[in-house]
Amino acid sequence: MTKDIQQQLTQRLGDLAQRELRLGDMADGELRDAIERLLDREAAGQYLSVDQRVEVVGDVYARFRGFGPLDAILKDESITEIMVNGPKHVFVERRGRLMQLDRTFEDEDQLLQVIRRIVRQAGREVTQSNPIVDTRLPDGSRVNVVLQPIALNGPILTIRKFSREPMTIAKLIEYGSITPEIAAFLEKLVKARYNIFISGGTGSGKTTFLNAVSNYIPKDERVITIEDSAELTIEGVENLVTMETRNATASAENAAITIRDLIRSSLRMRPDRIIVGEVRGGEALDMLQAMNTGHDGSLSTGHANSAEDMLSRLETMVLQGSEGLPLPAIRQQISSALDIIVHLGRMRDRTRKTLMIAEVLGIDHAAGVIQLNPLYQFQEDRVRSSLDHVEGRLMRTGDPMRGTMKLEMAGFSADV
CATH class of the missing domain: 3.30.450.370 (Beta-Lactamase)
Structure with a gap:
């Protein structure tokens, strides 16, 4: 049976099912059996392979109970x-x-x-x-x-x-996004309660990376996740609260619940850590304030083309949340809240790489910008790379880590 004839048969069976079957009264198994009987009747004398038969029945069934x-x-x-x-x-x-x-x-x-x-x-x-x-x-x-x-x-x-399987650090190492040395470093940062922000472009793997890193959180802590649509899968944490936003309904029966609302509510829930899936606007101010008021170890993500660009975008997002705040105060808020920025990118061969891990320092008042201290940077191997394939790895820079106090207080070595 050709593809066109199969599609016509599928369309005809769907119309017949709608006319002849009591769809609302049938269980899933009954509906599938009834569709198979209709197929036997309508396709009598025509040859269908086993795969075609399964596909036709599945497509008709999906029209009423699945996703077509x-x-x-x-x-x-x-x-x-x-x-x-x-x-x-x-x-x-x-x-x-x-x-x-x-x-x-x-x-x-x-x-x-x-x-x-x-x-x-x-x-x-x-x-x-x-x-x-x-x-x-x-x-x-x-x-x-x-x-x-x-x-x-x-x-x-x-x-x-x-x-279907949650992303893990082991898989990130296997895919070449990070090395075992960097994985051990990230584990120390998470356990020492550094505030970590993951930046990157669309499709760079921010949520995937956040999901992997969040599994380093000690299992005896109270963790609250806040997302537009719940995607994170944190395993092993019993004291876990998962919240997602809600759109306002057209009937006005339900008011909108925003990321900002959820962050403010989470502060009254005695969190050890707050994980905000992604910040896009004024909620950045609430997230930074949470990080600055004793909720160390928080994590979040945002869209940006570079780590430096992420800091500029955060300034803009905070202004969306509070237009009256002076820019120096916003920069102070960002520099004191964030400890580490991990920047991800999608390469020309469509692979996803970790491009930079940088420490957020204080403000360079002369230049009017927040300073970054790159600890690891991606170095492309120009000899082994081509237009269709990128080879390289995340390499340690020569810059020592300056903000080591949290590592020392957590009992870890300050050598990075």
Whole structure:
């Protein structure tokens, strides 16, 4: 059976199922059995391979109970990102490269049904009056939805898939993102309660890195995670509180709950550590204030092109949260709150690397900037690298670490 005929059969079976079956009264197994009987009837005399039969039944079933054409894509472990630009244009990222799939939605209505099914699972709502929603799938994968009239070419659905197995430091070493020496250094920093900020561009692996590093947190501490959509998987910590934001509903029954609201609430929950998944705006001020008021050992991430750029972006974000604050006061707040910046990048060969680990120092008043002390920097091996492949490693700079007091107080060696 050709692909076109298979798609026509799938469409016909879906329409028949909707007309002939009492979908609301059927359990999942009953529905799948009924679809198989419809297939036997409608495809009598036609040859279907076992794989085609499974695919047709799965696609029809997914139309009513699953995520339509996305079901098979979501099961593909080699796919890391799914981009749906309207019903007929489905793109994926596989091993760092974008490609278009021949799988499509029947029409815009089917795509909207799948989007609403995804959003409802997380207790959220997406409508034309509330057309932009960030949410997640049950496995933690990050979901962004944009509807018309904001999106002009139909409903837009973007899914950042996460591995079923949580990222660990051992895996980061295996992938070449860090070395065992740097892993040991990061472990000391986390256990000594340094405030660590992870920066990088889109798709550079910030959340993945944060997830790995956060597992160095001692298991007897009280940890509070704050995210737009809960993605972090911290293992072994019993006293763990996970919170996520909430969008306002179009009916006004539920007010919006922001990152700022959650950070302020977390301060009254006796946290040992606060982990903010990502700061994008005025919540940066609340995060810095939390770090400056006895909540050492906190971690967060943010978008930036370099460690220096991250400091400038934090200044801008704090101004969004409090326009009246003078710039010198903001810089003082940042320099006293942050201890370490880890900057990640996506290389030209689509691999993700740790590019810098830098210590945040005081303010250079003459230059009007916060000083950074690079401790490790990525050095590319120009001989072994090519246009399609990047070789190199994170190397220790000659600059000694200056802020060693927390290491010493935690009983670790100050030699770095």
